[in-house]
Amino acid sequence: MAQYVLEAQNITKDFMAVRALNNVSMSVKNGEILGLIGENGAGKSTILKVINGVYVSGTFEGKLLVNGEEVRLHSPHDALLKGIGFVPQEINVMEDLTVAENIFVGHLTEGKSAFTNPNETLKIAADFLKQKKINLSVKTRVRMLSIGQKQLLMIARALSWDPHILILDEPTTALAKDDVDNLFEIIREFKAGGRSTIFVTHKLEEIIELTDRVVILRDGANIATYDNSQYNESKIVTDMVGRTITSMYPSRNIQTGEEVLRVENLTVDHPKIKNKNLIENINFNLKKSEVLGLVGLVGAGRTETLSALFGEYPIKSGKIFIEGKEVIIKNGADAIKNGLCLVTEDRKANGLLMLANIKHNIVLTNLKKITSGLFISSKKENNVAHTFMSKLSIKAPNYDTMVATLSGGNQQKVVISKSLNTDPKILLLDEPTKGIDVGSKNEIYNLINSMAASGISIIMVSSELPELLAMCDRFVILAHGTTVGELLKSEATQETVMVKCFA
Amino acid sequence: MADSELKNVKTGNAGLKFIKKIFEIQEVNTILPVLILVIVAISLNPGFVTPLNLAAIGRRMSMWGLVAIGEALIIMTGNFDISIGAIVALACTFFAVAATTWHIPLVIAILLTILLSVTFSAISGFVVVKLKINSFLTTIAMLFIARGLARTLTYSRPVPIAPAQGSAIFLHFGQAEPLGMSWNFFVFIALIIVFQVILKKTAYGRKIYATGDNPNVARLSGINTDNIKISMFIISGVMIGLASVFLTAKEAMGNPVWGMGWELQAIAAVAIGGISLIGGAGSMIGLLIGVIMMQVIGNILILLQINLNMQSVVLGVIMIFATILDLKRRNRILGKID
Numbered sequence: 062m063a064q065y066v067l068e069a070q071n072i073t074k075d076f077m078a079v080r081a082l083n084n085v086s087m088s089v090k091n092g093e094i095l096g097l098i099g100e101n102g103a104g105k106s107t108i109l110k111v112i113n114g115v116y117v118s119g120t121f122e123g124k125l126l127v128n129g130e131e132v133r134l135h136s137p138h139d140a141l142l143k144g145i146g147f148v149p150q151e152i153n154v155m156e157d158l159t160v161a162e163n164i165f166v167g168h169l170t171e172g173k174s175a176f177t178n179p180n181e182t183l184k185i186a187a188d189f190l191k192q193k194k195i196n197l198s199v200k201t202r203v204r205m206l207s208i209g210q211k212q213l214l215m216i217a218r219a220l221s222w223d224p225h226i227l228i229l230d231e232p233t234t235a236l237a238k239d240d241v242d243n244l245f246e247i248i249r250e251f252k253a254g255g256r257s258t259i260f261v262t263h264k265l266e267e268i269i270e271l272t273d274r275v276v277i278l279r280d281g282a283n284i285a286t287y288d289n290s291q292y293n294e295s296k297i298v299t300d301m302v303g304r305t306i307t308s309m310y311p312s313r314n315i316q317t318g319e320e321v322l323r324v325e326n327l328t329v330d331h332p333k334i335k336n337k338n339l340i341e342n343i344n345f346n347l348k349k350s351e352v353l354g355l356v357g358l359v360g361a362g363r364t365e366t367l368s369a370l371f372g373e374y375p376i377k378s379g380k381i382f383i384e385g386k387e388v389i390i391k392n393g394a395d396a397i398k399n400g401l402c403l404v405t406e407d408r409k410a411n412g413l414l415m416l417a418n419i420k421h422n423i424v425l426t427n428l429k430k431i432t433s434g435l436f437i438s439s440k441k442e443n444n445v446a447h448t449f450m451s452k453l454s455i456k457a458p459n460y461d462t463m464v465a466t467l468s469g470g471n472q473q474k475v476v477i478s479k480s481l482n483t484d485p486k487i488l489l490l491d492e493p494t495k496g497i498d499v500g501s502k503n504e505i506y507n508l509i510n511s512m513a514a515s516g517i518s519i520i521m522v523s524s525e526l527p528e529l530l531a532m533c534d535r536f537v538i539l540a541h542g543t544t545v546g547e548l549l550k551s552e553a554t555q556e557t558v559m560v561k562c563f564a
Numbered sequence: 565m566a567d568s569e570l571k572n573v574k575t576g577n578a579g580l581k582f583i584k585k586i587f588e589i590q591e592v593n594t595i596l597p598v599l600i601l602v603i604v605a606i607s608l609n610p611g612f613v614t615p616l617n618l619a620a621i622g623r624r625m626s627m628w629g630l631v632a633i634g635e636a637l638i639i640m641t642g643n644f645d646i647s648i649g650a651i652v653a654l655a656c657t658f659f660a661v662a663a664t665t666w667h668i669p670l671v672i673a674i675l676l677t678i679l680l681s682v683t684f685s686a687i688s689g690f691v692v693v694k695l696k697i698n699s700f701l702t703t704i705a706m707l708f709i710a711r712g713l714a715r716t717l718t719y720s721r722p723v724p725i726a727p728a729q730g731s732a733i734f735l736h737f738g739q740a741e742p743l744g745m746s747w748n749f750f751v752f753i754a755l756i757i758v759f760q761v762i763l764k765k766t767a768y769g770r771k772i773y774a775t776g777d778n779p780n781v782a783r784l785s786g787i788n789t790d791n792i793k794i795s796m797f798i799i800s801g802v803m804i805g806l807a808s809v810f811l812t813a814k815e816a817m818g819n820p821v822w823g824m825g826w827e828l829q830a831i832a833a834v835a836i837g838g839i840s841l842i843g844g845a846g847s848m849i850g851l852l853i854g855v856i857m858m859q860v861i862g863n864i865l866i867l868l869q870i871n872l873n874m875q876s877v878v879l880g881v882i883m884i885f886a887t888i889l890d891l892k893r894r895n896r897i898l899g900k901i902d
Contacts, residue, residue: 371784397786411784414777416844416894425774426785428767436765479785 065129066091066257067145067226072111072123081107082121082281089226089257094248096272097261100301100468100498104281105261106150109230112259113147114140127225141167146224148215150231150496154203161186161199164218193220194250196243207360209240216247227251228259233267234496237359237524238559245271263498264525265294279303302500309503310531313510315550317534318349320385321518322487327379329369339374340365340542347487352509352519354533356526356558362542363522364406367489370520371396371403383486397426400486404476404493406522412476413464420446420460423478430482449478453508470501477508488512490521494528506532526555538562597882598857605864612867619744625859626752627814629852630807632830633755634685634800636851639834640776641793642843643692643699645685647706648804648830652823654714655681655808660723660818663731670734678805682798684710689797693790707827714820724817738813748810753852755803760848772796777844832879833858836886840894857882 068088074081082104089095099105110116112125114134125132127143134140137147154163161183186199195217197210206214212232219227229248233241248258248271260272268275269292277284277300284300287293327343340362347353355363368374370381372390381388388399396403405411414422423446424431431441446460453474457467464475473493480488493509494502509532513519523529529536536553538546538561546561605612631648638645659677662668668676688706692699725731737747763769774782775792782789812818831841837854839846858879865875 373784392788393784394786394788403784405784410778411780414774414781414844416777417773421770421773425770425782425787428770432767436761437767437770483786 064090066127067112068124068126068129069108069112070124070126072108072121074107074111074116074121080281082111084123085278085281085283086123087276087283089259090274091257092252092255093274094252094258094260094272096268096275097259097278098263098265098268098275098297098301099278099284100470100500103278103301103498105278106230107281108278109147109228109259109261112140113137113145113228141222141224144223144225145228146219146222146226147228148212148219148230148232150234152208152211152215152235154211154214156202156204158203159183159199160197160201160203160206160214160217163203163214164189164199164221166218167222189221190217193217193247195247208235209237209359212236212240213244213247216244220251224256226257226259228261230261231263231496232260233262233264235359235524238526240359241267263496265297268292268297269294277301298499301498309499309506310528311503311507311510313513315351315534317351318516320346321349321383322347323382324370325380325382327366327369327381328377329365329374330377332374338377338542340369342543343369343379343539344544345537345547347518347520349518350513350516351535352513352521352533354529354536355520355522355539356529356536356562357539358562359524361539361562363539364491365542366539367403367491367520367522370489371401397483397485400484401489402426402480402483402485402487403489404473404480404491406491406495408469408472408476412479413472415465416463418461418463419450419455419457419467419475422464422475423449423460423482426479427482427484445482449482453478454504468498468501470497470504473497473501473505474508477505481512485517488517488519490519492523493521494523494525502528526558530555530558595853598853598860601857601860601864605860605867609864609867612864615744617863617867619741621856621859621863622749623741623746625855626746626749627807627811628826628829629752629833629855630748630755630803630810631800631826632833632851632855633752633759633848634796634803635827635830636834636837636839636846636848637759637772637796638699638800639831639839639841640772640843640846641789641796642776642779643793643796644831645688645703645797645800646700646827647684647688647703647710648800649823649826649828650707650710650714651681651684651801651804652808652811652826653820654684654710654717655805656812656818656822657714657718657723657820658818659808659812660725661717663725664723670731674809677808678802681805681808682801685797685801685804686794689794692797693793711820718818718820720820722817722819725812727816734813735816738810738816746810746814748807748814751806751810756848756852763847773844775843776840829858832883835883835890838886838890840890841887842894845890845894854886 065088070086072082072085085104085108087108097105111121114137117135118133125134132143134143140147155166158166164186165182183199190197190199195213197213197217203211203214212235216229216232232244236244248260251258262268273289274286275292275297276286277297279301287297323346324343328341329339331337331339343366355366357363369376370390372392372395381390383399390396390399409415414425420442424442431437431445433441443460449455450457450460455471455474455478457471464472467475490509494505497505509519521529521533530553534550536548536558537544538548538558540562548557548561611617631652635645635648655677658680659673662673662676663670684706688703691697691702725735727735740747763772771782771787771792774785774787775789779789811822833854834851835841835854836857837846837850837852839850861878861882862875865878
């Protein structure tokens with residue numbers, strides 16, 4: 062048996078004038094958990110798509126070997142048949158089918174008869190999940206699952222093909238801590254069966270905790286490969302970023318002012334489930350120039366609280382005060398008028414017009430600012446775009462560049478520019494560093510500090526607890542859709558926060 | 565300093581870039597086939613370029629072209645309207661009946677006709693946007709309602725307007741040929757220009773594109789996307805009303821079978837004109853090209869004495885290509901780098 066179950070040799074892939082991969086090689090040993098890490102635009106997703114058959118044989122240079130034999134893949138299905146299972150980053154499940162049907166959707170009937178046998182499917186699925194130690198109920202409609210459970214479901218679906226190599230593309234982005242532990246357990250179980258995993262992530266601690274070996278990519282090229290025994294956090298970061306970052310979390314002089322926002326007993330109906338509240342009795346306040354962290358497990362109601370403040374849900378009861386005055390916020394336009402702005406978690410779905418350029422995205426939130434009389438003044442428009450591009454150092458040829466071509470970090474800066482363009486008093490940041498690379502994260506942190514220093518108050522939600530602990534001045538703890546406590550920066554540690562979350 | 569930087573980005577090996585830029589403009593992709601078509605037409609039958617024939621093309625296209633403007637706007641914000649032709653029939657017959665049987669003064673009848681078509685379109689818009697019902701279903705229902713009402717109103721018969729009934733000026737207006745064209749033609753062209761300017765140069769236009777590109781993003785950017793979407797239906801209603809008045813004036817009657825297939829013709833022109841059928845992209849100039857192309861193809865096939873039924877075959881093939889082009893453009897923008 063060959064030592065390597067999968068080898069990608071000297072892969073070069075161009076997109077028109079852009080070289081996405083330059084002579085990249087990567088190999089996976091039998092029974093190994095291989096980490097793949099790199100900034101956005103480093104080529105991680107591209108190499109995965111080559112391995113997974115999305116970029117079909119012939120559209121790139123170089124060779125793919127499975128168990129020492131060269132293979133030519135013509136589709137992701139080809140890859141599956143060769144034993145390569147792939148779990149993409151985005152959640153992709155059929156909401157109205159059951160867990161069991163989702164798992165076996167690719168091989169529901171398998172030649173026996175034209176009809177599916179629901180009971181048999183359920184039974185096989187239950188046995189299968191039990192064997193893989195995946196804790197999901199097979200009869201549940203997928204719509205009712207949390208994001209973490211959907212992620213597990215996608216992994217179960219990939220495992221149902223009995224792959225030799227499982228590729229996980231940033232599987233932990235949407236997961237809470239205990240879901241991550243659960244996932245790691247499943248991956249280790251898979252490894253114990255002699256199978257291999259490629260694990261892609263932005264998070265260093267996951268690489269260190271889980272993987273046997275790590276491959277670092279930067280700008281579409283191999284930078285380094287380390288064995289577990291050689292792991293060194295700062296070395297990996299330096300390799301990824303290409304420069305040394307002295308302090309990941311910049312410090313700031315906290316000087317908070319008067320109260321800007323007060324939320325009293327905010328309660329919102331669940332939009333889909335009857336007689337259930339999405340969030341209830343949310344209470345907290347926010348001071349000028351303060352960075353406030355909303356902490357909680359997935360499903361605690363953090364994103365929902367931000368969305369409710371921004372007028373995305375009709376408010377059932379409770380009051381919102383801005384600078385002492387009660388405000389009624391029914392939609393985004395009301396929110397913006399009252400000085401609120403929201404940077405959403407999912408910038409592709411909710412943050413950016415992907416068919417438009419940087420300029421048109423930035424000005425969208427405040428079109429009044431760029432119109433003179435009836436018409437848009439391109440001079441004013443260009444000025445606004447130029448100001449934000451240099452202020453936030455957005456890296457792009459110019460403001461006519463399409464946002465779809467930017468890296469995750471630069472896209473996020475465009476989203477933040479959009480918000481700042483409304484001259485907000487209060488900025489709601491939902492996972493502001495999700496899916497962006499270490500270097501850009503550092504820039505976003507600096508930006509948060511300078512925005513707070515300039516008098517903007519910030520409410521921040523993040524699944525990365527270390528990031529929240531470092532950035533926020535005060536913490537409001539949420540659990541089961543309601544506020545359960547508060548901690549000052551001086552009191553907050555990973556432990557005290559988690560204890561409150563579970564209380 | 566900032567300004568000089570900007571200039572540097574803008575200039576710089578100008579010649580090649582200019583040509584490249586030209587091909588990046590969406591409308592260029594759509595106008596090329598028209599040029600090729602025209603050249604083919606001229607070489608096969610020089611009769612194509614006679615002023616008489618060109619004017620006939622212009623007059624014909626501006627009739628259904630008017631409703632295509634409304635359809636294009638609705639499509640740009642991510643919806644469809646299948647009921648346009650049926651509402652044309654209802655508006656035309658209503659107008660004819662109002663002017664003849666009910667003896668309503670012409671000016672008021674015109675206003676009522678426009679109000680009627682706006683009401684019908686607005687109802688569709690409201691149902692689609694506020695009740696969140698698929699626009700295909702809603703407007704198919706509206707098609708049945710409007711066509712049925714038109715037939716009921718006229719006992720399924722055409723309603724002629726005799727010149728004697730004080731409507732001579734009106735009929736003359738519909739049938740006049742200023743500069744060999746029609747008043748309808750000039751109104752159509754003017755509205756194309758007006759909406760082109762609105763789309764490209766005003767805040768409202770930006771809101772329309774944003775709503776079509778991604779309503780979530782637009783909403784979170786403080787745009788009332790519901791209002792924008794409904795306003796597209798209302799504008800479309802005005803266009804239907806105008807077209808109906810022109811059509812009734814030209815033919816000197818209202819007929820409940822009119823407007824059949826106009827919505828499909830309009831959608832085809834929208835697709836051929838490079839307006840994305842998924843919303844968020846396109847322009848009125850593109851639409852104009854689409855409308856011209858539809859009319860020219862029909863005209864050429866007639867001049868070449870090709871079986872009339874082949875027209876729709878050719879149009880169908882062209883539509884598929886246009887849609888593929890749109891998808892390719894979208895993928896080029898979205899799929900450059902992961």
